[in-house]
Amino acid sequence: MAEKTRYSDAELEEFRAIILEKLELAERDYDKMRAAIMNLDGNDTDDTSPTYKVLEEGANTLSKEETGRLAMRQLKFIQNLRAALVRIENKTYGICRETGKLIPAGRLRAVPHATLSIEAKQKR
Numbered sequence: 001m002a003e004k005t006r007y008s009d010a011e012l013e014e015f016r017a018i019i020l021e022k023l024e025l026a027e028r029d030y031d032k033m034r035a036a037i038m039n040l041d042g043n044d045t046d047d048t049s050p051t052y053k054v055l056e057e058g059a060n061t062l063s064k065e066e067t068g069r070l071a072m073r074q075l076k077f078i079q080n081l082r083a084a085l086v087r088i089e090n091k092t093y094g095i096c097r098e099t100g101k102l103i104p105a106g107r108l109r110a111v112p113h114a115t116l117s118i119e120a121k122q123k124r
Contacts, residue, residue, distance in 0.1 A: 004102055007094045011105070016088050019112045023081045026074055033071040037064050080113035096120050 007015070087093040094103050098120040107114055116124075 005095075006091060007102070007105075012088050012091065012093055015093060015108055015112060016085065018109060019081050019084050019088070022112060023078065023085075026078050026081065030071060030074045030078060033067050033074060036067050037071065077113070084113045098123075 084093060094108055095101070096103050096117040097115045099117055101117060103114055103117045107118060
């Protein structure tokens with residue numbers, strides 16, 4: 001029997017549903033992080049006494065930096081998920097970019113934006 005070279009349209013639709021669900025959650029989380037960075041949630045040091053303001057501003061800055069790093073990571077994840085949707089449209093989704101073989105469906109269900117098989121990833 002010939003080795004499968006791509007996923008069927010039905011399988012691609014299953015992966016699309018997984019990706020769209022993850023994308024919706026990721027975008028929601030990203031929006032929350034952006035709101036926290038820009039103080040859109042209303043939590044600020046304006047309503048505290050001057051004694052604690054200096055300490056809170058330092059903690060606030062550190063928290064914003066960490067949230068900024070997390071937001072950048074989340075944005076990259078969103079971009080990877082969107083790229084996976086494009087690969088589904090092109091019917092190239094699930095094909096390892098190094099070996100050219102199909103990435104196992106189990107791996108794609110766990111990491112739907114994967115572009116490398118475990119074999120290729122281990123060689124890196």
